[in-house]
Amino acid sequence: MAAASPLAGFPFLKMNGLGNEILVMDLRGRDHVITPAEARAIAADPRSRFDQLMALHDSPSAAAFMRIYNNDGSASAACGNGTRCVAWALGRDGGPERVRLETAAGALEAQRISEARSTVDMGPPRFDWREIPLAHAVADPDAVAVDLPGWTAPGLASALGMGNPHLVCFVPDQQSYDLATHGPALERHPLFPQRTNVSFAQVLDRGHILLRVWERGAGPTLACGTAACATAVAAIRRGLADREVAIDLPGGQLTIAWRESDGHVLMTGPTELEWEGRLPDDFAAGPTPDAA
Numbered sequence: 001m002a003a004a005s006p007l008a009g010f011p012f013l014k015m016n017g018l019g020n021e022i023l024v025m026d027l028r029g030r031d032h033v034i035t036p037a038e039a040r041a042i043a044a045d046p047r048s049r050f051d052q053l054m055a056l057h058d059s060p061s062a063a064a065f066m067r068i069y070n071n072d073g074s075a076s077a078a079c080g081n082g083t084r085c086v087a088w089a090l091g092r093d094g095g096p097e098r099v100r101l102e103t104a105a106g107a108l109e110a111q112r113i114s115e116a117r118s119t120v121d122m123g124p125p126r127f128d129w130r131e132i133p134l135a136h137a138v139a140d141p142d143a144v145a146v147d148l149p150g151w152t153a154p155g156l157a158s159a160l161g162m163g164n165p166h167l168v169c170f171v172p173d174q175q176s177y178d179l180a181t182h183g184p185a186l187e188r189h190p191l192f193p194q195r196t197n198v199s200f201a202q203v204l205d206r207g208h209i210l211l212r213v214w215e216r217g218a219g220p221t222l223a224c225g226t227a228a229c230a231t232a233v234a235a236i237r238r239g240l241a242d243r244e245v246a247i248d249l250p251g252g253q254l255t256i257a258w259r260e261s262d263g264h265v266l267m268t269g270p271t272e273l274e275w276e277g278r279l280p281d282d283f284a285a286g287p288t289p290d291a292a
């Protein structure tokens with residue numbers, strides 16, 4: 001008889017940040033590291049469906065170390081909406097208002113500013129090609145050549161990192177670009193060896209941007225916090241936006257501030273607990289191949 005999975009019956013919080021579907025599983029005090037196949041099996045069940053799974057592990061220097069999984073089983077070192085959800089989860093029932101969290105990309109500070117709203121210091125944006133990462137150095141990360149219909153000039157896209165890779169395409173009308181058509185191709189743009197998140201941004205004015213995102217490893221989502229941060233930073237570098245900007249995504253609005261004093265990006269927005277559940281008692285991950 002096969003041994004029961006350590007995840008059988010394991011509790012989770014089903015949350016969302018602006019409709020970005022987040023699952024939080026607290027594995028602190030345990031040795032188990034969720035495998036890509038397990039992540040895909042969890043995402044495949046409608047009761048535990050997610051865009052991103054935030055798995056909390058012990059950390060010697062923070063409240064938790066977060067392993068972040070996309071629903072295709074691939075890993076990310078950053079997730080803005082998921083980090084707000086984790087801050088809410090750790091702060092509920094009289095928990096701390098401020099919490100330090102770690103990811104593979106470094107430490108983040110999150111603060112609850114009301115019952116369902118928090119701000120996360122997402123750290124500094126990365127422009128060095130090795131840190132984004134890009135396949136090679138580029139003359140100007142704000143002038144990436146992208147093959148999109150209707151673009152008459154190259155240089156309308158920016159490449160940058162927020163702990164994870166982002167390609168931000170500034171377009172005159174974001175509705176005229178079909179995510180399902182252009183997202184998968186741009187996610188695998190040859191400049192990005194680890195694939196990339198893809199944003200279509202339309203600047204309305206210096207304080208307001210419309211955004212739609214095709215997420216690496218998850219496809220089209222209602223919101224992506226790190227993409228909102230990357231878009232705000234790219235717009236500010238182009239001289240198109242002020243240091244604080246409202247980003248409207250299909251799921252709602254995030255406020256992004258790029259602080260001058262230390263270059264950190266602050267993301268503020270809501271979170272929502274949808275339900276608390278448990279994985280099935282007979283949970284098992286199928287032998288599906290890992291994501292590319």
Ligand SMILES: N[C@@H](CCC[C@H](N)C(=O)O)C(=O)O
Nearest residue numbers: 076079080081164224225226
């Ligand atoms: N939805 C997230 C981003 C999640 C990770 C991303 N898909 C990646 O692979 O880098 C957010 O809110 O930032």
